Amino acid sequence: MKNLKVGRFGSVVLTLLIVYAIIKWLIPAVSRQITGLPFPLTVPGTLVFIYMLLTIVALFMYVTFSDESIAEFKAPVTRFLRGEYGILPRNAVLVIVPLLVGWQVYDTMAPQLELPASLRIQHPSSNFPGEFETLENPLANPSPAEVAAFIQQASSGQPALIPQLMPDMEAWLSENPDLPWLAAIATAPVKRFLDELESGNVDNANARTALLEKRLFEGRALYAMNCRPCHGDSAGGDGPIADGLKLRPIDFTDIGTIETVVEGYTFWRVSTGGQALPLEATPWDSGMPEWQLNLTEKERWMIILAEYDLAEKTPRIPESH
Numbered sequence: 158m159k160n161l162k163v164g165r166f167g168s169v170v171l172t173l174l175i176v177y178a179i180i181k182w183l184i185p186a187v188s189r190q191i192t193g194l195p196f197p198l199t200v201p202g203t204l205v206f207i208y209m210l211l212t213i214v215a216l217f218m219y220v221t222f223s224d225e226s227i228a229e230f231k232a233p234v235t236r237f238l239r240g241e242y243g244i245l246p247r248n249a250v251l252v253i254v255p256l257l258v259g260w261q262v263y264d265t266m267a268p269q270l271e272l273p274a275s276l277r278i279q280h281p282s283s284n285f286p287g288e289f290e291t292l293e294n295p296l297a298n299p300s301p302a303e304v305a306a307f308i309q310q311a312s313s314g315q316p317a318l319i320p321q322l323m324p325d326m327e328a329w330l331s332e333n334p335d336l337p338w339l340a341a342i343a344t345a346p347v348k349r350f351l352d353e354l355e356s357g358n359v360d361n362a363n364a365r366t367a368l369l370e371k372r373l374f375e376g377r378a379l380y381a382m383n384c385r386p387c388h389g390d391s392a393g394g395d396g397p398i399a400d401g402l403k404l405r406p407i408d409f410t411d412i413g414t415i416e417t418v419v420e421g422y423t424f425w426r427v428s429t430g431g432q433a434l435p436l437e438a439t440p441w442d443s444g445m446p447e448w449q450l451n452l453t454e455k456e457r458w459m460i461i462l463a464e465y466d467l468a469e470k471t472p473r474i475p476e477s478h
């Protein structure tokens with residue numbers, strides 16, 4: 158037999174090395190060819206473990222097949238231990254192997270510094286600025302003057318939307334040249350308001366509801382652009398990159414989150430992000446960005462309006478009310 162040249166022991170060691178090399182380098186290299194991706198797809202650790210275990214089981218059967226094969230497998234080991242391949246290599250192996258095993262045991266048994274999960278306070282108040290406590294969302298209650306201005310805007314041909322939405326609005330208008338711009342927001346209250354506008358008989362309360370719809374529409378768009386990657390389409394904290402964060406983005410539909418705090422608190426959290434969190438809230442660093450750097454105050458309030466609406470929650474009412 159060919160493998161007799163390396164002996165049973167040698168062929169066991171060789172097989173292990175070859176199988177490991179196939180899993181570690183060949184499969185990823187072939188996967189790169191097949192998928193055409195610019196990077197190889199590595200084999201997951203658990204799969205490597207299973208493949209190696211199967212290989213070891215097969216080799217075990219190969220070695221224990223008969224008494225002769227066991228003896229053949231053991232022979233080089235015995236000769237090595239007797240020092241027939243040299244005293245120095247034997248002594249070196251006899252020192253290094255126990256040291257490696259000892260290190261491995263120490264590494265797994267040594268106590269690790271890990272903070273218990275309960276230490277994190279989700280809504281810390283130690284450095285929450287008092288003046289935010291009674292803040293109200295300036296967009297939630299349109300004044301009569303704002304409603305009047307909105308009716309004006311709606312009847313003019315000029316779309317009055319946040320700049321981020323204008324390219325989409327222009328594309329929509331070129332596809333629907335006969336419709337008023339507000340019809341792009343296809344909800345029942347907006348439709349009712351547009352009907353009233355056409356008949357020249359506008360009810361202020363309906364106009365107010367339509368204005369709120371428009372603000373929600375803008376807020377949702379800003380939410381999708383800025384918050385969705387982490388907090389998810391439906392505010393469930395399950396956006397596409399949520400799994401990549403150790404401290405998960407908050408699920409706003411959970412009753413213990415934005416519903417238990419006043420609006421001013423949510424505004425403060427959105428504005429200052431993970432940066433402003435005091436020590437009691439940071440056993441892990443928060444990936445929540447500091448939005449006051451990238452969004453105007455009005456944009457932040459628009460998003461908060463949409464955020465509560467998406468999560469179907471209302472903020473806590475400040476104590477003074």
Ligand code: HEC
Pocket residue numbers: 279280380383384385386387388402404405406407413414415423426427430431434443444445446448460461464
């Ligand atoms: C990079 C991911 C990421 C993005 C993008 C992101 N967040 Fe967060 N957010 C987090 C994480 C992680 C937490 C939890 C840790 C914390 O409280 O800071 C969080 C927490 C929050 C909280 C605190 C909720 C509570 O009950 O304490 C609010 C409010 C919030 N985010 C709003 C937003 C808004 C609004 C946007 C978009 C303008 C946004 N987030 C974008 C990651 C993100």
